[in-house]
Amino acid sequence: MSKIFRLPLTFILIAALVSFTSCDDHDDEPHDEEGELITTVTLTMTPQGGGTPITATYRDLDGDGGNAPVMTPAIVVLKAGVTYTTTIRVLDEANNEDLTAEIKQEGHEHEFFFVPSPATLMTVTKTDKDRNNRPVGLENTLQTSSTAQSGSLRVVLKHQPGGLKTNNSTISTGETDADVTYAIRLE
Amino acid sequence: MRFLQTGCAVLLLPYTYTVFKSIFLNTLLSWLLLLVVGPVLAQGPLFTNGDGPEQDCGLTLSGKVLDHDTREPLIGATIYIEELQRATLSDEYGNYHFHHLCRGSYTLKLTYIGYVPEQPSLRMASSTVRNLTLHLDTRQLSEVEITGNRLAEEAQSTGSLTGRQLESTRGLSLGESLKNISGMSTIQTGPTISKPVIHGLHSNRILLLNNGVRHEGQQWGSEHAPEIDPFVASELKVVKGAAGVRYGADAIGGVVIVEPSALPDSAGVGGELNLLGSTNNRQGGVSATVEGKATRLSAWSWRLQGTAKRAGNARTADYFMQNTGLQELNFSGALGYKKENFGAEAFYSQFNTKLGILKASHIGNLTDLENAIGRERPEQTSYDFTYAIERPYQDVTHHLLKTKVFWDTGSAGKLEFVYGLQRNIREEYDAHRASGSNPELTLDITTHTTETVWEHTPAGNFSGSAGITTLYQNNTYQGRYFIPFFRNFTAGTFVTEKWRKDKLQLEGGVRYDYKKLSITKRERNSDIIRPEYQFHNVSGTLGALYDVGYHLTFGLSATSAWRAPGANELFSDGVHHGSASYERGNRDLNSEQAYNFEGSVTYYANPRLNGKLSVYNNFINEYIYLAPVQPPTLTIRGAFPTFEYKQADAVFRGVDLDLEYKFTQQLYLESRTSIVRATNLNLDDHLVGVPADRYSNMLRYEPLAALGKLTDSYLALGGTYVAKQTRVPTKTEQDYMDPPAGYFLLNLEAGTTLRIGNQPVELGITGSNLLNTSYRDYLNRFRYFTDDMGRMLLFRVKLPLDFSTR
Numbered sequence: 001m002s003k004i005f006r007l008p009l010t011f012i013l014i015a016a017l018v019s020f021t022s023c024d025d026h027d028d029e030p031h032d033e034e035g036e037l038i039t040t041v042t043l044t045m046t047p048q049g050g051g052t053p054i055t056a057t058y059r060d061l062d063g064d065g066g067n068a069p070v071m072t073p074a075i076v077v078l079k080a081g082v083t084y085t086t087t088i089r090v091l092d093e094a095n096n097e098d099l100t101a102e103i104k105q106e107g108h109e110h111e112f113f114f115v116p117s118p119a120t121l122m123t124v125t126k127t128d129k130d131r132n133n134r135p136v137g138l139e140n141t142l143q144t145s146s147t148a149q150s151g152s153l154r155v156v157l158k159h160q161p162g163g164l165k166t167n168n169s170t171i172s173t174g175e176t177d178a179d180v181t182y183a184i185r186l187e
Numbered sequence: 188m189r190f191l192q193t194g195c196a197v198l199l200l201p202y203t204y205t206v207f208k209s210i211f212l213n214t215l216l217s218w219l220l221l222l223v224v225g226p227v228l229a230q231g232p233l234f235t236n237g238d239g240p241e242q243d244c245g246l247t248l249s250g251k252v253l254d255h256d257t258r259e260p261l262i263g264a265t266i267y268i269e270e271l272q273r274a275t276l277s278d279e280y281g282n283y284h285f286h287h288l289c290r291g292s293y294t295l296k297l298t299y300i301g302y303v304p305e306q307p308s309l310r311m312a313s314s315t316v317r318n319l320t321l322h323l324d325t326r327q328l329s330e331v332e333i334t335g336n337r338l339a340e341e342a343q344s345t346g347s348l349t350g351r352q353l354e355s356t357r358g359l360s361l362g363e364s365l366k367n368i369s370g371m372s373t374i375q376t377g378p379t380i381s382k383p384v385i386h387g388l389h390s391n392r393i394l395l396l397n398n399g400v401r402h403e404g405q406q407w408g409s410e411h412a413p414e415i416d417p418f419v420a421s422e423l424k425v426v427k428g429a430a431g432v433r434y435g436a437d438a439i440g441g442v443v444i445v446e447p448s449a450l451p452d453s454a455g456v457g458g459e460l461n462l463l464g465s466t467n468n469r470q471g472g473v474s475a476t477v478e479g480k481a482t483r484l485s486a487w488s489w490r491l492q493g494t495a496k497r498a499g500n501a502r503t504a505d506y507f508m509q510n511t512g513l514q515e516l517n518f519s520g521a522l523g524y525k526k527e528n529f530g531a532e533a534f535y536s537q538f539n540t541k542l543g544i545l546k547a548s549h550i551g552n553l554t555d556l557e558n559a560i561g562r563e564r565p566e567q568t569s570y571d572f573t574y575a576i577e578r579p580y581q582d583v584t585h586h587l588l589k590t591k592v593f594w595d596t597g598s599a600g601k602l603e604f605v606y607g608l609q610r611n612i613r614e615e616y617d618a619h620r621a622s623g624s625n626p627e628l629t630l631d632i633t634t635h636t637t638e639t640v641w642e643h644t645p646a647g648n649f650s651g652s653a654g655i656t657t658l659y660q661n662n663t664y665q666g667r668y669f670i671p672f673f674r675n676f677t678a679g680t681f682v683t684e685k686w687r688k689d690k691l692q693l694e695g696g697v698r699y700d701y702k703k704l705s706i707t708k709r710e711r712n713s714d715i716i717r718p719e720y721q722f723h724n725v726s727g728t729l730g731a732l733y734d735v736g737y738h739l740t741f742g743l744s745a746t747s748a749w750r751a752p753g754a755n756e757l758f759s760d761g762v763h764h765g766s767a768s769y770e771r772g773n774r775d776l777n778s779e780q781a782y783n784f785e786g787s788v789t790y791y792a793n794p795r796l797n798g799k800l801s802v803y804n805n806f807i808n809e810y811i812y813l814a815p816v817q818p819p820t821l822t823i824r825g826a827f828p829t830f831e832y833k834q835a836d837a838v839f840r841g842v843d844l845d846l847e848y849k850f851t852q853q854l855y856l857e858s859r860t861s862i863v864r865a866t867n868l869n870l871d872d873h874l875v876g877v878p879a880d881r882y883s884n885m886l887r888y889e890p891l892a893a894l895g896k897l898t899d900s901y902l903a904l905g906g907t908y909v910a911k912q913t914r915v916p917t918k919t920e921q922d923y924m925d926p927p928a929g930y931f932l933l934n935l936e937a938g939t940t941l942r943i944g945n946q947p948v949e950l951g952i953t954g955s956n957l958l959n960t961s962y963r964d965y966l967n968r969f970r971y972f973t974d975d976m977g978r979m980l981l982f983r984v985k986l987p988l989d990f991s992t993r
Contacts, residue, residue, distance in 0.1 A: 030709045032668040037619075038823050064762045064822045065769060066711045159551070162567055172558045173566065176551030179825035 037063060038099065040091040041155060041180050043076075045084035045142060054078065058180040061093055071182060078122075080186040081146035086124075088112065088138050090157065090178065103157070104128075104138055109164075112137025113156045113171040121151040121184065134165065144186050154181045244852070247314040249284035252277040252297070255320040264299035264321065271852060271891060275792045279690060279734070283319075286794040287852060289891070297321060342694060342730030342744040344787055344801045344843065346370065347424040351901065355936045355953050358463040358472055358496075358981050361417050365443065369859040370427050370801075370843040372878040375967040376410040378468070378501035378976050379513045379542045380581075383413070384966065385427055386805060387839045387863040387877045388440025391753050392779075396434065396444045398534055400589050400607035403634035403660060407753045409968065413443075414538045414585035414611065416517040418461065418474040418494045421448035427843070428803055429783035431726035431748025432696040435656055435679050438748045439781040439807065440839075450488040450523040450532070451480045455991030463496070467979035468512070469572065470498035477988075486524050493518035499574040500543075503974035504961035509546040509567055512576045515539065528595035538585040543576040547972045549618045549764075552824040553923075556767040559972050560924050579764075582614040582626070600643040607636040617764075628666040635659045651684035662754065668761065670754045671708035677701065683728070692732040699725050702751050708758060720757070722778050724749040742787040752776035756811050756832045762822070766968070767923070769820040769827040770813065776832060780808045798846040803839075810837035812867070812874065815919050828920070835869035839877075853890055857905075859883040864914065875921040879912035879929070879965050885936075899949075900939040907932050912965045924971055930962035938983075949985040954978070 039061050046053040056076040060069035078084065090099045103110050107130030114124035114137070123143045126135035160174035252264040260281020267274040268285065270293055277283045290311055297305040302321040309317060346368035348356065356364035362373040362381035372384045385393050390409055395402035397415050405411045417423070424444040426434075434442050451457070456479035463472035478490035496515040500507045519536035547565030550556050559565070586609060593603040610633045614626035640654035658677040664670070683696030704720040730744035759772040787801040813830040820829045841863035849855040861881045865874040885905030894900055912926040938951035959978040963970040 029715055030664065030668070030672050030707065032709055033666050041823070058823070060821075060823045062711055064824075064827070065760055065771070065820055068821050069823060162546075164566060172554075175549060176555050176824050178823050179552055179554065180823060 037092055037094065038090055038157075038178050039063070039093045040089075041157075041178055042089045042091070043086055043155070043182070044089070045078065045086045047079065048083045048085055048141075054084075056182050058182065059093070063094065069180075075150075075183045075185050077185050077187055078144050080144055080148045082144055084142040084144070086140045086142045088140075088155070100138065104136065107136040107138075108132050108134070109159060109161045110136060110177075111158050111160060111165060111169065112140075113158065114140070115154040115156070115171070116184075117152050117154065118149075120145050120147075121149065121186070122153065124153075130165075132165075134167065148186050150183075150185045152181050153184050154179070244287060244289040246288040246290065246311055247284060247286050248288055248293075248309075248311065248317065249282065249315075250317040250319060251281040252283060252299070253281060253318055253320045254302075255322045261299050261302070261321060264297065264302075264319075266319070267296040267298070269294045269296055272889065273852075278736070289852070295319070342692070342732045342742040342785075342787075343430065343728075343746055343783075344370070344427045344742075344785060344799075344803075345424060346427065346845075347422055349422045351938070353420070353423060354949075354983070354985070355938070355951060357418065357461060357474075357951075357983055357985075358465065358470065358953075359417070361413050361415050361423075361443075361445070364417050365423060365425060367883075368423075368425050369845050370841075370861050370863075371425060372861065372881060372966060374409055374876070375964065375969070377545045377548065377967070377969040377973070378508060378511050379498075379544075380410055380412045382409065382411075383425075383443055384878055385425060385441035385443070386803065386841060387865050388805075391437060392440040392750060394430075394434050394438040394442045396442055397587065398445065398447055398536075398589055399591065399605055399638075400587060400609070400636055401435065401658070402587075403609050403636070403658075404583075404585060404611035404632065405613050405630050407755045411583075411613065412540075412542070414540065414583055415445055416474075416494050416515075416519075416536070416538055417445070418476075418517075419447050419492060419519055419536065420445045422446040427801075428744075428785055428805055429726075429746045429748035429781040430728075431700075431781075432681055432683060432698045432728040432746070435658075435698070436677060436700050436702065436724070436748070437750045439750050439779060440805075447521075450490055450521060450525075451478050452488070452525075454480050454483045454485070455989065457990060458988045460986040460988060462984040463981065465498075465979055465981040467976060468498040468501040469574075470496065470981070472496035472515075479990075486526050488523045488525070490521045491518075492520070497574060500572050501976050502572075503564075504956075504959045504977040505974070506564055507572055508973050509565070510543040510577050510580070511545055512543045512574050514541040514576070528597065530591075530593050532589075532591040534587070534589040534591075536587045538583075538587075540581075540583050541576055542581045542583075544579040544581065545969055545972060546577075546579075546618070548969055549579055550767060552822075553767045553827060554825065556923060556971060565973050578616045579618040580616050582616070584610075584612045586610045598644060600641055603638075603640045603642070605636075605638045607634070609634040609636075626666060628664065628669060630662070630664045630669070632660055632662040648686050648688045649684055650687070651682070653680075653682040655680045668709075669759065671706050671758045673707070673754045674705045676703045690734040690736070692730075694728070694730040696728045697725065698727070699723070700749070704751065704754070706754065706758065718774070720751070722749075722751040724778055724780065738790060738792050740789040740791070742785075742789070744783075744785045746783045746785075748781050748783075750779045750781075752778070752811055752832075759832075762820075762827055767827060769822075769829040771816075771829065771831045773832040776811055776834060777809050779810055779834075782806045782808075795849050796846070798844070800845075801843045803841060803843075805839040807837045807839070809834040810867075812837075813921075815921060835867050837865060837867050837874060839863060839865045854886070854888050857885045857887060857903075867916075870916075870918050872916050872918045873914040875916050876966065877912065877914065879926070880910040881907065882909075883907040885934070894939075897939040897941055901937065903936040905934060907934065909964065926965045927963035927970055930960060930964075932960060932962075933957040947987055949983075949987070951983040951985070953981045953983070955981075 040059045043056045044053055057072045058069060090103055092099055116122045125141045126137040127141060128136045128139040130136050156171055157178040158174045159177050160169055164174045252261045254261060261277055262279050264277045265274055266283050275283050288311055292310045294306055294308050297319055299321055302323055305321055348367060360381045362383045365371045365383045366373055370386050373381045374384050374389050375381045382389055391407040395413055404414055426442040428441055430438045430442050458477035461474040474494040476492040480488040494517045499512045501511045516539045521534040523532045524530060588608040591605045595601045613630040615628040617627040636658045638656045640652055642652040656679045660675045662673045679698055679700035681698035685694045701723040706718050708716050710716055726747045726749060728746040732742045734740045756776055757772045757774055759770050763770045783805040785803040789799045791797050811832055811834055814833040816829050816831045819826040844860040846858040847855055863878055865877040867874050885903050887903040889901045908931045909929055911929040915926060935954035935957055940947050940949045956978050961974045964975055
């Protein structure tokens with residue numbers, strides 16, 4: 001008798017195990033946890049030879065979708081014919097984290113690329129180096145055109161892991177971590 | 188050599204439907220194929236009968252199949268010649284016949300539902316007339332629904348893989364195995380993830396019935412492969428087209444039935460051991476089964492089964508695909524108790540898999556995707572072979588517990604109750620920077636199903652059944668948002684009847700389903716919303732089969748099914764990985780309703796040409812699809828094209844053609860053609876992601892006699908041609924890349940059985956893409972990033988085991 005019921009009992013036990021571990025918690029509520037993500041890219045441009053630093057922020061606090069990203073200021077006003085010392089900060093404001101140091105540390109797998117439009121709007125030169133003596137782009141100099149005009153600056157952060165970052169790697173190499181565009185007016 | 192030329196003509200026949208350009212390539216390849224086979228045919232000892240030129244192979248065996256006691260003719264009994272693997276059915280007068288038999292000794296296997304199977308032997312020296320009789324089996328009479336060899340149980344088209352055909356797919360995933368049935372294709376996500384497609388429909392539009400329980404996981408996702416171990420199955424069957432009445436909601440495109448063999452009913456302990464090994468991704472695998480029954484009179488029987496598989500990076504014709512390994516570990520146990528009119532069964536299975544996802548498919552934005560499309564091959568291809576799986580990968584566990592009870596009341600029919608409990612845990616590990624060891628997303632869904640079916644005792648010419656089914660499921664997640672929490676309750680009731688008299692069979696059925704979907708979702712502003720949806724619908728089926736005689740049957744069927752929108756279609760909201768698009772759910776979707784009309788002609792049990800032609804038209808009202816909308820979604824990684832779920836009336840129509848032509852008893856050609864066209868009727872435009880035309884031809888050689896110590900040998904060589912999909916949406920932008928070119932793959936299957944002492948050892952090889960062609964398939968979502976798999980040889984060893992002491 002007992003022997004006959006032993007095997008079905010095993011099955012019932014497995015059933016209990018499977019079902020009760022997944023038992024409904026009534027009124028359970030979902031908590032969305034986005035993985036580490038970039039919400040904010042800030043450029044701080046200090047004119048060489050003195051002057052007030054200018055900051056430009058591109059921010060998308062609620063992540064992909066939802067509210068559209070916000071640029072502050074809407075148009076970044078720079079002086080024509082001036083060289084700015086520029087630093088970039090990358091933040092995850094949703095989780096209150098500064099990712100700049102992490103990018104710096106993994107500099108050998110990251111690189112910023114700058115695309116001014118029109119191309120003559122400014123010249124950007126990366127001044128920092130990773131451990132392989134290749135540019136990273138968290139620190140730059142930005143030399144504006146001497147002609148007053150309007151345009152834009154696209155800043156692209158590429159992740160180039162597993163040996164993808166070389167002396168020849170370009171904006172097309174690897175995976176895009178951030179791709180933001182600032183409206184610029186030169187006065 | 189004459190038949191060889193005919194062989195070539197037939198081999199080429201299906202290609203004449205394709206564009207001239209592709210004909211050229213295929214003609215060339217077919218000729219090449221013949222050049223290879225030709226010399227073997229002409230001189231190889233494989234192909235001679237060994238009995239000298241006097242051998243007479245024009246003999247006929249015929250007679251009647253009769254009930255031993257009443258002498259009534261038995262209609263539709265199966266007569267199978269074991270040595271030749273040829274079968275026929277007795278006709279309406281109980282007559283049967285085999286033509287073109289050679290002289291020799293044969294064993295017949297005679298089966299008929301409700302009768303004791305017989306295995307008479309006979310020696311043929313000349314054409315023979317022999318009547319065969321069968322004894323009524325009082326014990327078996329109750330079991331009307333034995334999956335028998337009878338042709339056309341239902342008017343709607345089905346296809347199945349059993350026996351050797353199934354054996355030659357061992358080691359492949361469920362989706363890849365099913366490709367060997369006409370009308371079937373797969374939707375892939377790289378080399379590891381493959382899902383079955385029936386008549387152009389897949390994912391939550393087809394139903395998977397695993398061991399009698401509808402498989403419930405996260406099947407809505409096109410990159411979520413079915414969590415089923417094909418080694419459990421002794422038959423894989425596909426019902427093509429809407430089949431809502433018997434199987435319930437969601438079966439708009441059809442049903443895949445994974446059926447294990449029945450628990451042993453003879454005493455003893457037996458089993459089998461399968462070993463696998465392959466080139467290309469260097470897959471290794473082992474699968475073992477042990478089953479038994481204590482004594483002949485014991486009511487208890489049992490089975491234990493397990494499979495372990497591991498593969499590393501798959502290789503295209505030119506390079507390894509980084510991070511495309513897989514690991515799988517599955518096991519199951521079954522216990523049965525069976526008396527004459529009462530029985531119970533319990534089954535538990537666990538499926539565990541870890542699937543690597545191609546590194547190159549991890550992209551940041553649309554520009555990255557366009558760069559990937561522009562590249563000939565993935566950026567990082569200098570990788571060597573490895574079994575290691577890194578991020579991104581999926582780790583999925585599926586539990587199934589099934590209990591079944593049946594009670595045969597005798598006069599009032601048979602009552603069966605099935606309860607199924609499933610839990611599916613899907614962990615997705617993304618390739619984000621500095622991720623910990625936790626998955627970024629865990630989806631956890633538990634499903635309870637019940638099915639109560641009463642099958643009435645055949646009364647007059649009527650047979651049929653009625654039933655009630657229920658389903659309750661609870662879905663939760665942890666991590667990033669993809670689909671909301673939900674609870675789903677579904678209940679349905681159905682009745683089907685079949686009327687069969689003389690040459691005509693009519694069938695009809697109706698079903699009603701109710702579904703309640705309760706959602707719990709956190710909105711972007713952190714508010715919790717709890718919307719509820721209710722759906723209810725009626726499905727119906729009508730079918731007719733008419734046997735005109737001369738081995739010719741006509742079938743007509745009209746079937747319907749419906750599907751409620753899924754939680755993903757209602758509530759998804761985010762960037763879709765790997766496709767660089769922003770997907771947005773639509774909270775106002777209605778149910779889809781499908782009406783499938785099919786006509787078929789079957790020409791069967793003929794000495795040379797046999798086949799089946801099926802033409803179908805599946806109208807889907809309010810078909811749910813992703814339509815591009817404006818404006819694109821702006822993110823920190825740039826702008827993403829945006830898609831939203833919309834509804835439109837659609838039609839999927841097409842043709843399936845199965846042909847078999849026997850040149851000799853040993854040499855025959857198998858041909859399968861699958862063509863499907865899908866139209867968005869509201870836009871008058873093609874639908875995206877529809878399988879391209881597919882032609883498959885295989886020349887098979889199976890020697891009648893043993894070759895020395897080798898028995899049951901076979902050799903098959905052939906190819907599959909998949910045309911370029913030229914019918915893509917033209918009125919909206921739905922894809923980032925033109926469909927890839929058509930391709931031809933040369934395939935091979937071979938096998939034999941040898942005996943070591945008393946132990947039979949079955950050996951087999953399945954070779955695919957023998958020419959190492961580089962190609963991309965339109966239905967592989969990773970065609971943006973990489974070529975498909977190159978040449979692969981899969982080696983199999985199977986040991987049937989018998990531990991009984993005789």
